Amino acid sequence: MAVDVALLKRATVARRSTGNEAVSVAPAGPPARYLIVSPQGGAAEAARRLELLFGDEPVEINRLDAEQLVLVFPGRSFPLGLENASAAEQVGDEIREALGARLVAPDLPRQAAPVMPDWVPGLESTDNFPLGCWVAEEADLNQRPLWALDTLKVREAWRLSQSMGRPAMGEGIVIAQPDTGITGHVELSDVKLAGAFNTLGDGPADAATDPLDTGFALNPGHGTGTGSVAVSRSRDQAGRLVGTAPLASHMPIRALRSVWAHEELPIAQAVDLATEKGAHVITMSLGGVALPFSPLRAAIRRAVAKNVIVMAAAGNCVGIVVYPARFAECIAVGGTNQRDGKWPGSCSGPAVDISAPAQNVFRASVEPRPMGSIGQGQGTSFAVALLSGVAACWLAHHGRARLIAEAQARGETLQTMFRRLARATARRPAGWDAANLGAGIVDAEALLKAPFDLGLGTESPAFEAESREPADEMRVFVTQLLGADPELDDEMLLRHGSALAEALLALRLDPAATPALPAVLTAALKGPLAIRPGPALVPPALHMTDLDALAAQAEQADRIRRALAFGKAVSAGDSIESAAGGGATALPDAAELSARLDQLLARPDHRTPQERADFEKAVELVRLHGINGVEKLADPKALVAPSELAAAEAVVKADGSRPSFLLRKGEVDPGDPFAGSWGDRMIARRQDIATRAALCGRIQPTRGHANRYCGTGALVDPGGPWVLSNFHVIQQALKSYPLFNFPTERGLRITGGLEIDFVAETDATETNRWSIEEAVFPNMAGEGFHSIDAVLLRLGKSLDGKPLPAQEPGHMIDRIVFSPVNGLVTGEMPLLAVIGFPSRPPQNTGIVDGIDWGWVVGQLFGGRFGVKRLAPGEFYRGLGSHPQDAETRFAFGHDATTMKGSSGSFAFSLTEAESPAFGLHFAGYDNDSNFALTTAALLQGFEGRGVAFP
Structure with missing residues (x-):
């Protein structure tokens, strides 16, 4: 079967003369490319057949991997105007049929912003925005041209590195920049190059020269402008421009002709090339629609796996975060102005990780030619470039090799560690819109000062983002653009989802636009294309020095002393009330601890021989190192090493002082080997615990399980029904799983992909799953301190045909009610518990002096994670006692054993007879307390949000 070559010619323009054919009007553009996925007979057979399909038309065939090929037409190019996109897609359909492939997709220059007003002056892409997106230049900034650096505290970060005798300003770090290429602008003339490349195919492969072509949708000078805010060394006599990492090396790669309408395959190739050539940071000031089976996403994954930090602009003017920024593996950067507010053109939403200046940032301009100039520019293109320099400063300050080792010790990639610390x-600023603009505005000085564990305490399971199926990825994107589920089958989304997404982006820019769609897609949509978006949400640091770290170690030691003394006192016959709150002070001696561990080993269990051997090894490590640590803790003045503190933490979990009980049918086994000091109280509160446990569920993606979930939720209103959890739990779900959603005035409408299971107990075979259909964000929503880290989730239908737990026979209460009694959050009734779903510590986390204490704790838990557990403990720190809570006074501290996965657990009293709830657990740190939001904070958060908090 041959492909209609005339159709191919109608879909493309000639790049050079081919006999009788005239050369196309310059610029010719890159070669036309098609992505081929899973051809029958394999890649080699497909390559053989492709050479026969196009007659005399030259073709090249490149292999991406075992399943994907790229078909290249070196003599033809897709025009930016996409006048004949349907013809290009028809050619793809013919190739697909000829090869029996899963998908053949043209790599068209899909437009994120296809309407470019003729009247907009200048050549910089940052000036060429639709009405309502850009703002006027701000004259007052001419007196503060380095305002963006000062907003990010970049110069303070440089001084910090210099004062400590460390590499500063990104020295020794390579920043790669796939973009339009660069020019000979004076602001880049002294920058050290780490190579320059072209993957677009319109110039020499070893050069990144921007031809400065003008015309529809082109962005001459874009790469020069964005590169300058990252690496410029300030050649301007007035000192108006300097990059965030002026001593970093620059690797420009010409990978696109237009930031607004670009092909994907050259960018994917650029990311792979940058990784191969030794880049340490990759910054992408671009965005748009992604191909199904995205090669760019695969390239980003490969880069991240090799400890390259990869980031991209959130996007401009279309509201929703675009690709590649919206890929979970990529750091997405939103844009702000000089007043720490949102730049009006910044795309926003849950995909944004963090923000940086984007409104009237000083940058290099290629106009007037040939010398160029410096002026104000706008776009998240600049925000991400600024952050890339900050990342280079961080890598230089600590040393990249050391940071990689520290990340690996925590079970993370370098990318994950950088993202976590940058966010933490x-x-x-006051009124920050964390739901749409990320964790906050980048603080370079705080980032360089941050201890490497900062931010680990936000306790959603540390699972890497899942790879969505290509059709699901497209469905999520289109659902957010459309404001509803498109109700298209997977095949239709794979073949035509990119065209649909492009049309919806066009309608966001111009509601009167009439984008052309393939006839088969128009028929499948069952009506005219129209956007039904919900209205956007109303826009509304802890710095640890070495002394801070020592103080945190001292607090950790004090907390462990209290827990161990509590266990000893109760074991000796004291009541738990008298032992709580610091009433007990004597620590167990070595013989007592050793006897408790012997009792633990003597307990019969159902482990396999290998599991038993691992368990015994873990207990002996606790005995060997933990007893020494506890003996040192007996002397308040003694300096206890980190390894000894880690061992003592394990003792607290092993000897029953702060256990974590498995629940079966809501009940604690009174013979649990870890019952220790708490057994009698668990029996006394048996009915209360069972009733409350039934109202607690595991939040997870559709058909989730103990290794695939994101946190805990509690039923607080059966009438909605409404479930309470943490804001950061829903944020993690959005980044990790294929959730179909779109924004509403008060949060998100979720049309599929998220559920809660109210059973989720160990060894349970039954489930009680309910769909989650809406998320309501509180006032001051955000992650961690300074925010109200909470969310109300409205349930939809039962997925198992069962009633809510509250409606089942034998339940005395139908909801978790939060008590406003002040004594509960001031420590007057100190005994408490949380119910949640702790996750397995990642492998190699918690390694201290060669011992993986995370593995040890995993053995003590019997390898049973992600299932319902109850953890008792004590009130530990009062309101406002944490430095980040000093002003807001939203949180109190407790010392129950939680771990990741317990996010969204409710804290309830074990002192009061009715066991009322009084806190929402949201954070925990190994060297600090766990923390929970008070009832008063929750009431304040949901006031006026259209849903009553009980």
Whole structure:
């Protein structure tokens, strides 16, 4: 079967003369490319057949991997105007049929912003925005041209590195920049190059020269402008421009002709090339629609796996975060102005990780030619470029090799560690819109000062983002653009989802537009294309020095002393009330601890021989190192090493002082080997615990399980029904799983992909799953301190045909009611518990002096994670006692054993007879307390949000 070559010619323009054919009007553009996925007979057979399909038309065939090929037409190019996109897709359909492939997709220059007003002056892409997106230049900024650096505290970060004798300003770090290429602008003339490349195919492969072509949708000078805010060394006599990492090396790669309408395959190739050539940071000031089976996403994954930090602009003017920024593996950067507010053109939403200046940032301009100039520019293109320099400063300050080792010790990639620390140290101005603009505004100085564990305490399971099926990825994107489920089958989404997404982006820019769609897609949509978006949400750091770290170690030691003394006192016959709150002070001696561990080993269990051997090894490590640590803790003045503190933490979990009980049918086994000091109280509160446990569920993606979930939720209103959890739980779900959603005035409408299971107990075979259909964000929504880290989730239908737990026979209460009694959050009734779903510590986390204490704790838990557990403990720290809570006074501390996965657990009293709930657990740190939001904070958060908090 041959392909209609005339159809191919109608879909493309000639790049050079081919006999009788005239050369196309310059610029010719890159070669036309098609992505081929899973051809029958394999890649080699497909390559053989492709050479026969096009007659005299030259073709090249490149192999991406075992399942994907790229078909290249070196003599033809797709025009930016996409006048004949349907013809290009028809050619793809013919190739697909000829090869029996799963998918053949043209790599068209899909337009994120196809309407470019003729009247807009200048050549910079940052000036060429639709009405309502850009703002006027701000004259007052001419007196503060480095305002963006000061907003990010970049110069303070440089001084910090210099004062400590460390590499500063990104020295020794390579920043790669796939973009339009660069020019000979003076602001880049002294920058050290780490190579320059072209993957677009319109110039020499070893050069990144921007031809400065003008015309529809082109962005001459874009790469020069964005590169300058990252690496410029300030050649301007007035000192108006300097990059965030002026001593970093620059690797420009010409991978696109237009930031607004670009092909994907050259960018994917650029990411792979940058990784191969030794880039340490990759910054992408671009965005749009992604191909199904995205090669760019695969390239980003490969880069991240090799410890390259990869980031991209959230996007401009279309509201929703675009690709590649919206890929979970990529750091997405939103845009702000000089007043720490949102730049009006910044795309926003849950995909944004963090924000940086984007409105009237000083950058290099290629106009007037040939010398160029410096002026104000706008776009998240600049926000991500600024962050890339900050990342280079961080890598230089600590040393990249050391940071990789520290990340691996925590079970993370370098990308994950950088993202976590950048978010944890971000500056959050008053009224910050964390639901749409990320954790805050980048703070370079705080980032460089941050201890490497900062941010680990936000306790959603540390699972890497799942790879969505290509059709699901497209469905999520189109659902958010459309404001409803498109109700298209997977095949239709794979073949035509990119065209649909492009049309919806066009309608966001111009509601009167009439984008052309393939006839088969128009018929499948069952009506005219129209966007039904919900209205956007109303826009509304802890710095640890070495002394801070020592103080945190001292607090950790004090907390462990209290827990161990509590266990000893109760074992000796004291009541748990008298032992709580610091009433007990004597620590167990070595013989007592050793006897408790012997009792633990003597307990019969159902482990396999290998599991038993691992368990015994873990207990002996606790005995060997933990007893020494506890003996040192007996002397308040003694300096206890981190390894000894880690061992003592394990003792607290092993000896019953702060256990974590498995629940079966809501009940604690009174013979549990870890019952220790708490057994009698668990029996006394047996009915209360069972009733409350039934109202607690595991939040997870559709058909989730103990290794695939994101947190805990509690039924607080059966009438909605409404479930309470943490804001960061829903944020993690959005990043990790294929959730179909779109924004509403008060949060998100979720049309599929998320559920809660109210059973989720160990060894349970039954489930009681309910769909989650809406998320309501509180006032001051955000992750961690300074925010109200909470969310109300409205349930939809039962997925198992069962009633809510509250409606089942034998339940005395139908909801978790939060008590406003002040004594509960001031420590007057100190005994409490939380119910949640702790997750397995990631492998190699918690390694101290060669011992993986995370593995040890995993053995003590019997390998049973992600299932319902109850953890008792004590009130530990009062309101406002944490430095980040000093002003808001939203949180109190407790010392129950939680771990990741317990996010969204409710804290309830074990002192009061009715066991009322009084806190929402949201954070925990190994060297600090766990923390929970008070009832008063929750009431304040949901006031006026259209849903009553009980």
